Amino acid sequence: MHIDIIEETGNESPAGVFPPDDDAPDLRENPQQIEQMPVARRHAPLRNFLISVNGPESILATGNITIKSDLPSAVSGSAAQEFASQIEIVFAVPSLNWERQYYVDLCSGLKELVERDTSDSFRVVLKISRCHFRAEKRSGFCLAVRLVAEGNSEQQAELRWGLGLARLQQALLFSSRALKQQVGE
Numbered sequence: 001m002h003i004d005i006i007e008e009t010g011n012e013s014p015a016g017v018f019p020p021d022d023d024a025p026d027l028r029e030n031p032q033q034i035e036q037m038p039v040a041r042r043h044a045p046l047r048n049f050l051i052s053v054n055g056p057e058s059i060l061a062t063g064n065i066t067i068k069s070d071l072p073s074a075v076s077g078s079a080a081q082e083f084a085s086q087i088e089i090v091f092a093v094p095s096l097n098w099e100r101q102y103y104v105d106l107c108s109g110l111k112e113l114v115e116r117d118t119s120d121s122f123r124v125v126l127k128i129s130r131c132h133f134r135a136e137k138r139s140g141f142c143l144a145v146r147l148v149a150e151g152n153s154e155q156q157a158e159l160r161w162g163l164g165l166a167r168l169q170q171a172l173l174f175s176s177r178a179l180k181q182q183v184g185e
Helices: 031-036 038-042 044-053 094-098 100-114 154-183
Strands: 002-007 016-018 060-070 081-091 122-133 138-151
Touching: 002 100, 016 060, 016 081, 016 138, 031 038, 031 044, 038 044, 044 060, 044 081, 044 154, 060 154, 081 094, 081 122, 081 154, 094 122, 094 138, 100 122, 100 138, 100 154, 122 154, 138 154
Parallel strands: 002 122, 016 122
Antiparallel strands: 060 081, 081 138, 122 138
C-alpha cells in the first residue's frame, strides 16, 4: 500500500470545519446515528470503520465522509476501475486538535503501520490541514484520509477498498491507543 503525507503550511484559511454543519450528528455520543447514514448502510466496511473509530476505545472522531467510484482510473491512465473515500478525522479530546504535532505523529505512525501491506492496489493520502472547530470557536487541525483502490471491475475495486479501509481502521485504532497512553487520557 502506497501512502503519502501532505502537510499544508502557512496560515491559509481552514480547509475543514468540525462538525461539518450544525445539524451533523456526533457519532461518538450517538453511535446509533451511523446506522441512519445511507452511505454507511450501503458500505459495510465504512459502517464498521465509523463504529470503531468513533468508539470508546478510540480518541478519534470522524467528520465529513465522501465516497466515489470513478470509471476508469483517472490517476493511472489504465483501464482499471477505482473506488475511493475521503474521511476527515479529528481528536475527540479538543485540546489535541490545537497542536499540529499530534497529527504529524499520528500520520507517521499510520505510514509505518500501513506501508507494511505490500498490496499495490491501494493508495492512501494523509493530509493535515487547518480546521475550524464550531463548538470551541477556534481553529486547529484535522486529518483528511483519502483511500483509493483499483480493480479490474467496479466490484473488485470496491472490495479492495473495503479491505484497505479495514487495514486503515486497524492502524488508526493501534495509533489511537498508543497516543491515548502517551497523553494520559
